[in-house]
Structure formats: C-alpha cells, structure tokens
Amino acid sequence: MTLVAQGVPFLDLAREQTMDLERIEGAVKRVLESGRYVLGPEVGAFESEFADYLGVQHAIGVANGQEALEIALRGLGLCPDDEVIVPSMTFVATANAVQLAGARLVLCDVGRDGLIDVESMQAAITERTRAVIPVHLYGQCANMDAIAEVARRHGIKIVEDAAQAHGAEFRGRRAGGLGDVAAFSFYPSKNLGCLGDGGAITTNDTEIYERMRLLSNYGSVRKYQHEIVGRNSRLDEIQAAVLRVRLTDLEICNERRKAAAARYRQALAGLPLALPTEHSRGKHVYHVFAVNVSSSDERGRLREHLKERGVDTQCHYPLPVHDQPAYASATWPTFEHASRQARTTLSLPMFPSLKFEEIDHVTRCLQEFW
Numbered sequence: 001m002t003l004v005a006q007g008v009p010f011l012d013l014a015r016e017q018t019m020d021l022e023r024i025e026g027a028v029k030r031v032l033e034s035g036r037y038v039l040g041p042e043v044g045a046f047e048s049e050f051a052d053y054l055g056v057q058h059a060i061g062v063a064n065g066q067e068a069l070e071i072a073l074r075g076l077g078l079c080p081d082d083e084v085i086v087p088s089m090t091f092v093a094t095a096n097a098v099q100l101a102g103a104r105l106v107l108c109d110v111g112r113d114g115l116i117d118v119e120s121m122q123a124a125i126t127e128r129t130r131a132v133i134p135v136h137l138y139g140q141c142a143n144m145d146a147i148a149e150v151a152r153r154h155g156i157k158i159v160e161d162a163a164q165a166h167g168a169e170f171r172g173r174r175a176g177g178l179g180d181v182a183a184f185s186f187y188p189s190k191n192l193g194c195l196g197d198g199g200a201i202t203t204n205d206t207e208i209y210e211r212m213r214l215l216s217n218y219g220s221v222r223k224y225q226h227e228i229v230g231r232n233s234r235l236d237e238i239q240a241a242v243l244r245v246r247l248t249d250l251e252i253c254n255e256r257r258k259a260a261a262a263r264y265r266q267a268l269a270g271l272p273l274a275l276p277t278e279h280s281r282g283k284h285v286y287h288v289f290a291v292n293v294s295s296s297d298e299r300g301r302l303r304e305h306l307k308e309r310g311v312d313t314q315c316h317y318p319l320p321v322h323d324q325p326a327y328a329s330a331t332w333p334t335f336e337h338a339s340r341q342a343r344t345t346l347s348l349p350m351f352p353s354l355k356f357e358e359i360d361h362v363t364r365c366l367q368e369f370w
C-alpha cells in the first residue's frame with residue numbers, strides 16, 4: 001500500500017534492475033576484470049544468443065536503435081533517389097534513419113490499431129520505392145502477411161522496426177525474422193534494455209549481413225583493412241554482458257506485461273475509452289499500454305486528474321512524424337488515423353515489476369474520472 005501512496009510511476013527502471021542486481025553486477029564485474037571492452041567475447045556470445053532466441057541466422061550488436069535502422073537500410077544498398085515508406089505514427093528515429101541513410105522518406109498512415117495501414121502503404125508506392133519499414137508499435141507486430149504480399153509484388157524490401165517488440169510474435173514467429181532485415185533498440189526503457197544505449201540488427205540474408213557487419217565497424221574485415229567507408233557503431237562489452245542476463249528474463253518479463261495488460265483491460269472495459277487492439281494473429285508484448293480517449297482536451301484533463309493522484313502517464317506520440325518541425329518542409333497528405341491518435345492516445349504505467357495494487361490504483365482513478 002505504501003507503494004501506491006507514493007504514486008505509480010510510468011516506468012521504474014531502478015526497480016527493474018534491482019530484481020536482477022546480483023547477476024547484473026556479476027556480468028559487469030566479469031567484463032571489468034577481462035580487460036576487453038569493445039568487440040570481445042560478450043558481444044559475440046550475445047549476438048548468437050539473441051539470434052537463437054529470435055530464430056534468425058545473424059545478429060549484429062550496434063550502438064543504438066536509430067543506427068540499427070540506418071545500417072539496415074544501408075545494408076540494402078539504397079541509392080539517393082530511392083524511396084522508403086514509413087508509417088507517420090512512430091518514434092521519429094524510424095524516419096530519421098531513412099534520411100540519414102541517404103534515401104527519401106515517404107510517409108503513410110496507420111490503422112485504428114496504430115500499425116502501418118497496408119492500403120495507405122500501397123498508395124504510397126512509386127517506381128522508386130525500395131523498402132518499407134513496418135513498425136511493431138507498442139509491442140505488437142504489423143500485419144506482415146499483407147505487407148509481404150504487397151512487397152513481393154512490387155519488389156520492395158521489408159525492414160522491421162522491432163525496437164518495441166523484443167519477443168513479440170506473428171503467427172508463431174518472432175519479430176526480427178519476419179522481413180529482410182530488422183532493427184532493435186536496447187535503450188533502457190525497452191522490453192529488452194541495457195544500462196545505456198545499445199541496438200542490434202538481425203537478418204537471415206548472409207549477403208546483407210556481411211555488408212552490415214562492415215558498415216558497423218569502419219568497413220573493416222581485417223584490422224587496418226577497410227573495404228568500404230563504414231561507421232563506428234558497436235555494442236560494447238559491458239552492455240552485451242548485461243543484455244545476456246536480461247535476455248534470460250525476457251519471456252518472464254513479457255508475461256508480466258501481458259498479465260498487467262489483462263488486468264487493465266478487465267477493469268477498464270465499459271469506460272468511454274478505446275482499449276488497445278490486440279490481434280489474435282500473434283503475441284503482443286505490451287511495450288506500451290496505450291488507450292485512446294475522445295479528444296485532446298479530455299486527455300489533458302485526464303492526465304491532470306491522474307497526476308494529482310500520483311499516477312504518471314505519457315503520450316506515444318503527441319506529434320506524428322509529418323507534423324514534426326524537422327519534417328515540416330515537405331508537403332504531406334493528410335493521415336487521418338495518425339493525426340487523431342496523436343491527439344487522443346494516452347499511455348498508462350507499464351513495466352514488468354508493476355504491481356497489481358498499483359494497476360488497481362490507476363484503474364480506480366480512471367473510473368473516478370468518469
């Protein structure tokens with residue numbers, strides 16, 4: 001009860017880490033004592049353990065999720081005029097990666113479920129389209145069957161943005177092996193997070209893999225021999241050692257998120273808000289539990305009501321990519337769902353060690369509001 005009296009945090013990372021404190025300390029100490037801090041045995045071991053977990057051939061540790069996306073796109077060998085389609089309702093990194101990879105950003109709308117709308121994506125295709133980036137938003141896979149069908153017909157590559165979807169499944173297969181290449185982030189708040197920045201790229205395509213390996217490490221195959229101009233984007237040994245520990249807990253943590261989501265759903269059914277869509281075609285891992293209310297005005301009042309009762313909330317995302325100042329120079333069509341969701345979405349506290357009594361406090365406050 002004291003926990004709830006102090007309020008309910010949106011996310012309590014310190015609480016998450018202390019659940020594993022000894023094993024994490026052990027992992028960090030092992031690296032400290034090894035004298036190897038970059039490109040050593042921990043990264044190699046993590047890459048193969050992560051690839052096994054996902055059921056893919058190859059994984060490469062990189063510096064963060066945005067660079068994972070950028071290197072994935074560069075791994076496809078894009079030219080400056082090539083277009084890449086991205087849903088407008090996503091974290092801005094998905095769009096940034098396209099520009100930073102030297103390609104042209106084309107936005108499309110999402111559906112009611114917040115995932116890329118396949119019709120809108122199809123309408124955005126031109127003869128220059130080379131790739132599409134479905135974002136597995138909030139921890140749920142995009143409709144990969146429909147996307148693959150359109151992509152195959154148009155000769156377009158699929159780059160999964162799996163930054164919010166570690167362990168999510170689509171028809172029994174895990175995110176990360178559902179397209180040509182996939183990008184993950186291990187930013188601390190993600191379902192699989194490290195103690196700083198980190199990311200990974202996964203693929204079953206050996207040619208793309210080899211290219212991405214070079215791109216992430218100075219274009220180097222052998223020390224002081226550089227085949228192409230590459231960047232320095234690597235996961236370091238301490239982060240890899242921590243991630244090896246956290247990976248063993250990922251399934252349990254995702255189950256806890258699912259249990260929290262189920263408890264929210266049960267208590268919130270009947271209130272005038274839209275609960276997150278959960279498709280039966282796969283496994284949602286609830287990186288975020290986002291509800292939609294009826295207007296931005298109502299959302300503002302609700303957030304205030306919750307804040308006064310110690311409940312911390314967030315909005316993912318208050319501005320769709322097409323409304324970001326960074327992308328304002330282009331003229332975009334209207335994206336009805338992305339724009340409406342940006343005004344009405346509200347993310348409730350969600351993390352594996354969130355207690356049922358904390359969830360009950362949140363849902364009581366929501367009931368009280370109406």
Ligand SMILES: *Cc1c(COP(=O)(O)O)cnc(C)c1O
Nearest residue numbers: 064065066091093094163185187
């Ligand atoms: C977090 C995130 C990224 C970027 O990852 P970083 O490691 O923060 O660079 C990209 N796409 C989505 C959807 C994300 O949530």
